[in-house]
Amino acid sequence: MGLTLNETFLAVFCALAILSLVATGAGQWITTRTMDTMRRTRMAIVNSRVRSSWSVLALFTVAFVIGPHALLIVFAFASFFALREFVSLTPIKPSDHWALVVAFYFVIPAQYLLLFFGRANLFTVFIPVYVFLLMPVVMAVKRDQELYLQRVAKVQWGLMVSVYCISHAPAIATLPIRGYEGRGALLLLFFLLILFLTDLLQVIASNFFGGAALEVSPNKTRNGVLAGGSAGILIGTALGGLTPFLWWQAFLMSALIVVSGYLGTVVLSLVKRSLGAKVWDSNWVLTRGVLERFDALTFAAPVFWQVTRYFWVIRVDV
Amino acid sequence: MKFLPPIVWLVRLLVGAYPRWVGSAPTASQRIYFANHTSHMDTIVLWAALPRSLRANTRPVAAKDYWDKPGIRRAIAKEELNVVMIDRSRVDLNADPLDPLRDALEHGFSLIIFPEGTRSGQSLPGEFKSGLYHLAHAFGAVELIPVYIENLHRSMPKGAFLPVPIICTVRFGAAMKLDAGEDKDIFLQRARDSVSLLAD
Numbered sequence: 001m002g003l004t005l006n007e008t009f010l011a012v013f014c015a016l017a018i019l020s021l022v023a024t025g026a027g028q029w030i031t032t033r034t035m036d037t038m039r040r041t042r043m044a045i046v047n048s049r050v051r052s053s054w055s056v057l058a059l060f061t062v063a064f065v066i067g068p069h070a071l072l073i074v075f076a077f078a079s080f081f082a083l084r085e086f087v088s089l090t091p092i093k094p095s096d097h098w099a100l101v102v103a104f105y106f107v108i109p110a111q112y113l114l115l116f117f118g119r120a121n122l123f124t125v126f127i128p129v130y131v132f133l134l135m136p137v138v139m140a141v142k143r144d145q146e147l148y149l150q151r152v153a154k155v156q157w158g159l160m161v162s163v164y165c166i167s168h169a170p171a172i173a174t175l176p177i178r179g180y181e182g183r184g185a186l187l188l189l190f191f192l193l194i195l196f197l198t199d200l201l202q203v204i205a206s207n208f209f210g211g212a213a214l215e216v217s218p219n220k221t222r223n224g225v226l227a228g229g230s231a232g233i234l235i236g237t238a239l240g241g242l243t244p245f246l247w248w249q250a251f252l253m254s255a256l257i258v259v260s261g262y263l264g265t266v267v268l269s270l271v272k273r274s275l276g277a278k279v280w281d282s283n284w285v286l287t288r289g290v291l292e293r294f295d296a297l298t299f300a301a302p303v304f305w306q307v308t309r310y311f312w313v314i315r316v317d318v
Numbered sequence: 319m320k321f322l323p324p325i326v327w328l329v330r331l332l333v334g335a336y337p338r339w340v341g342s343a344p345t346a347s348q349r350i351y352f353a354n355h356t357s358h359m360d361t362i363v364l365w366a367a368l369p370r371s372l373r374a375n376t377r378p379v380a381a382k383d384y385w386d387k388p389g390i391r392r393a394i395a396k397e398e399l400n401v402v403m404i405d406r407s408r409v410d411l412n413a414d415p416l417d418p419l420r421d422a423l424e425h426g427f428s429l430i431i432f433p434e435g436t437r438s439g440q441s442l443p444g445e446f447k448s449g450l451y452h453l454a455h456a457f458g459a460v461e462l463i464p465v466y467i468e469n470l471h472r473s474m475p476k477g478a479f480l481p482v483p484i485i486c487t488v489r490f491g492a493a494m495k496l497d498a499g500e501d502k503d504i505f506l507q508r509a510r511d512s513v514s515l516l517a518d
Contacts, residue, residue, distance in 0.1 A: 080483065084334075088485040094475035100482040 020053040042207050049200045056192045063185035068173035075170045076112045081290040082162035089275040090154045095142040111167050127164040168301035177312045180244040190243050194236045194257045195296050202228030216269040232258045257300045264299025325398050329366040333486040337367040341492025344369050349461045354443035355432035356471035367488035377402050378430040442514050446506040454496040464491040466516035489516040
């Protein structure tokens with residue numbers, strides 16, 4: 001396109017800010033004009049999602065202005081709050097205390113430090129291999145065999161979802177793609193925008209088309225998910241200019257993000273229910289409802305990172 | 319506006335300490351908050367769950383043998399929480415351990431007390447000691463607010479020295495009073511039930 005990096009950033013930033021402003025304003029305007037309580041509650045759901053556009057904008061700005069490494073701190077805290085939430089939902093015993101101390105105070109910093117020092121190979125196997133082997137050993141010290149496997153499995157699952165999966169989001173911005181140096185923040189933005197817009201459009205389309213609500217996500221219907229998902233893929237294809245992908249590659253990658261994101265929503269919703277579903281009132285409190293806000297991201301981030309890394313970093317260098 | 323003291327930030331980061339005013343509202347009237355005691359962090363967590371404006375006028379009651387140790391504990395107890403120290407060891411048998419509490423109430427402070435006296439490590443509170451009754455008897459005008467601290471025994475089980483981050487909520491129930499001529503044991507049982515009831 002012939003734009004310099006800073007010009008691209010400024011253009012994207014302004015476009016996003018204007019869109020967020022318009023969407024927030026329009027949402028508020030429609031809400032104040034509607035008297036019908038049904039529609040008001042629906043608009044409240046839409047508005048609460050529109051608000052997340054500001055966090056997407058904030059994340060992108062941090063990544064671009066301070067550098068992708070500043071994002072590591074933001075996402076490390078996200079992992080911390082997500083794991084805190086996961087552990088709160090899980091029945092744990094006093095004898096698990098040490099394992100949880102290790103999970104919170106050692107595994108989280110270690111995972112993000114590996115990313116900081118660019119150890120991508122160790123970063124991808126640290127939790128699934130080394131922590132997977134370490135946790136049962138730490139838990140074995142207390143010799144408490146009651147529900148041993150279940151307890152070990154739950155801690156490992158919590159770590160995989162809240163730390164391993166979420167840490168792949170900032171990792172997207174650090175992928176060393178040839179000919180795309182310094183633009184990692186744009187790739188992360190592409191990823192976050194697709195997830196965010198798909199979710200928003202799915203909620204809006206579900207309201208528009210109506211139908212029976214899905215069991216796994218009460219705010220969405222089947223037609224709404226399909227329509228919003230397709231729209232998300234098209235928008236992703238159109239945003240291909242931000243990425244190192246050709247248009248058809250951008251199309252496939254968008255589809256990958258949309259589908260894996262949706263599967264993440266389904267799986268995490270089931271996990272939460274099986275843990276004895278409890279709703280964390282997340283209104284305006286940043287540190288609650290983290291798992292719910294990141295459900296699509298937990299699956300989409302590692303998938304997108306792995307596929308991009310394989311085709312645009314590893315295969316290219318061979 | 320002054321920033322929150324770091325200890326409150328730290329508590330919120332680790333365990334949330336999210337307040338739920340179920341049966342009462344956070345007002346400035348003089349109160350005795352009484353809660354279940356499950357871990358060393360209870361004192362700070364309940365205090366951190368109160369709004370800033372009330373914290374300045376609310377003093378937790380805590381055991382001298384634990385909090386009055388040189389170093390970080392005493393610094394937190396004296397400078398942040400403004401703790402009323404209670405002497406569990408009772409070296410001087412003539413001194414009433416409740417005297418410092420009466421003194422604080424006479425000066426208009428609200429108090430936070432844990433009537434079980436010791437950490438139970440269970441989710442429901444154990445037997446209450448009689449201190450709450452004596453205070454309710456002497457200070458009839460002070461509102462008694464039952465408080466239930468949820469989840470904290472999971473964050474820091476007995477014997478642990480590092481807390482594990484877990485979301486913890488603090489529920490404030492409806493104010494209760496000592497009825498005229500009410501028997502001590504009946505009152506203490508009623509107070510204990512009002513805390514257990516908040517556990518749902």
